[in-house]
Amino acid sequence: MRIKIIASIIFCSFLVSSVSCHVKSVYSSVYDSLTYKGLVRTYLIHVPPGYVNTKPTSMIIALHGGFGSAVNIENQSLLSIKSDEANFIVVYPEGVRVLGVRTWNAGGCCGAAASFNIDDVGFIDTLIEKLSAEYTIDQKRIFATGISNGGMMCYRLASDLANKIAAIAPVAATMVIKTVVNPSRAIPIIHFHSFNDTNVPYTGGIGSGVSGHYNPPLDSxxxxxxxxxxxxxxxxxxxxxxxxxxxxxxxxxNSEIHFYLTRDGGHSWPGGVKYLPGDEPSKVINADDLLWDFFQSHPIPDSTSAVNEQCNKIPNKFKLFQNYPNPFNPVTEINYQLPENSFASLKVYDVLGTEVVELVNNWMEAGTYKVTFNASSLSSGIYFYSLTAGNNHELRKMVILK
Structure with missing residues (x-):
């Protein structure tokens, strides 16, 4: 039965890429819609046969990539099969569709959704409220996953909707949020990627996809x-x-982060089905199994600590992190950690080595710190920022792009 389903998925994946109408789910999932800010927003929902309305049930929000659709991500990921096995609800929302192409506004990407600043966070929030009224959903176990542009949207949901999203599982994606990441609580993350992904390279840069946007490197x-x-x-x-x-x-x-980087596969769903056109999926891991195990262990805790409490933890080494976002306009965030009490200086220089601004010049206790840098008074170009504390010194490069 599973082989027949996968065979039909391959055929349907080709259809989804070439037609604009809704293709029927091979899993008996149901299309529905809601109206948000004057736009009719569609989604596909799959409820497992074991669901009972007397028991709170986990829900996974699965977000398609650019040019994709709800049926596309359902077929590609096989999450509806996992839903039936593990007894969780899975919903596949759809991005706004312009000229036949659906995208998500993940910040710096992608397509019409980003260009027109579509409120996709608000749509997902409203969708959660609607489904919570229709089904008995465990409010501490609502998770998000997605591929490519959908995975980028997961990072935005983690930043902007942390009060409702328990954990995220981006696939073949990066984070393109333009503003400082400041969620209301810490968010567990499991990320899947491939060394061979040229669409969203894990090392960063402009990928081979049609969007032509800059992808921040995953280490940042x-x-x-x-x-x-x-x-x-x-x-x-x-x-x-x-x-x-x-x-x-x-x-x-327990907001840990897991990063899987496979040596096979590409811009695809590990353990899933190849999307036409697209790369072969990784065969060495199965994203569905791994993300579900991770999600089960990371519900929203009963009592959450504010994110800024991280500064109470004493790091074991001196470190200056790469700023994010980078390139940026005009605001970015710089994080650094001090393993011991010391006098710290954080300065920004232009390419000629001239100091343009001093961000920190204080006696600091050991801990982890973050500084928001507003470069609105500076012109576009390459700059360097330097952290000195005691005998420790580190220098990094940043790019202002206006």
Whole structure:
């Protein structure tokens, strides 16, 4: 039965990429809609046969990539099959559609949704409220996953809707939020990517996709969330011919970060079905199994600590992190950590080595800090920022792009 379903999925995936009408789900999932800010927003919902309205049930929000659709991500991820096995509800919202292309406003990407500043966070928030009124959903176990532009949207939901999203699982994506990341609480993250992904390269830069946007490197993304979540420990769990697994732990309220980087696959859903056109999925891991195990262990805690409590944790080494976003206009965030009490100086220089601004010049206690830098008075170009504390010194590059 599973082989027949996958065969029909491959055919449907081709259709979804070439037609504008809704293609029927092969899993008996149901299309529905709501109106938000004058726009009719559509979604596909799959309720497992084991669902009973007397028991609070977990829900996963699965977001398609650019040019995708609800049926596309359902077919590509096979999450409806996992839904039936594990007994959780899965909903596949759809981005706004302009000239036949659906996208999400994840910040700096993508398409018409970003260009017209569509309020996709508000849409998802309203969708959660609507489904919570129709089904018995566990409010501490609402999760988000998505691929490419949908994975980027997961990071925006983690930043802007942390009061409702328990954890996220981006796939083949990066974070393109233009503003400082400042969620109401720490968010657990499990991220899946491939060394071979040229659409959203894990090292950053402009990918091979049609959007032509800049992709921040994943190490910068994880540095941001490591500081947001107050993680003090980073371990490489596995690094072999199959994949790299890195974990950040000892975080606020168990908001750990897991990063899987496979050596096979590409811009695709690990363990899923190839989307036409698209890359072969990784066969060494199964994203559905891994994200569900992760989600089960990371509901919204009964009592959450404010994100800024991370500063109470004492880091074990001196470090200046890459600013985010980068490039930026005009605001970015710089994070740094001091392992001991010391006098600290954080300065910004132009390419000629001239100091343009001093951001920190104080005696600081050991801890993790973040500084918001507003460069509205500076022109576009390459700048450097330098942190000195005691005998420690570190220098990094940033780009203002106006």
């Amino acid at each position: 993304v994880f540095n941001v969330w490591m500081n947001v979540n107050g993680c003090v420990k980073k371990d490489t769990i596995k690094n072999d011919q199959d994949y790299l697994l890195v974990k950040w732990s000892n975080c606020i309220n």
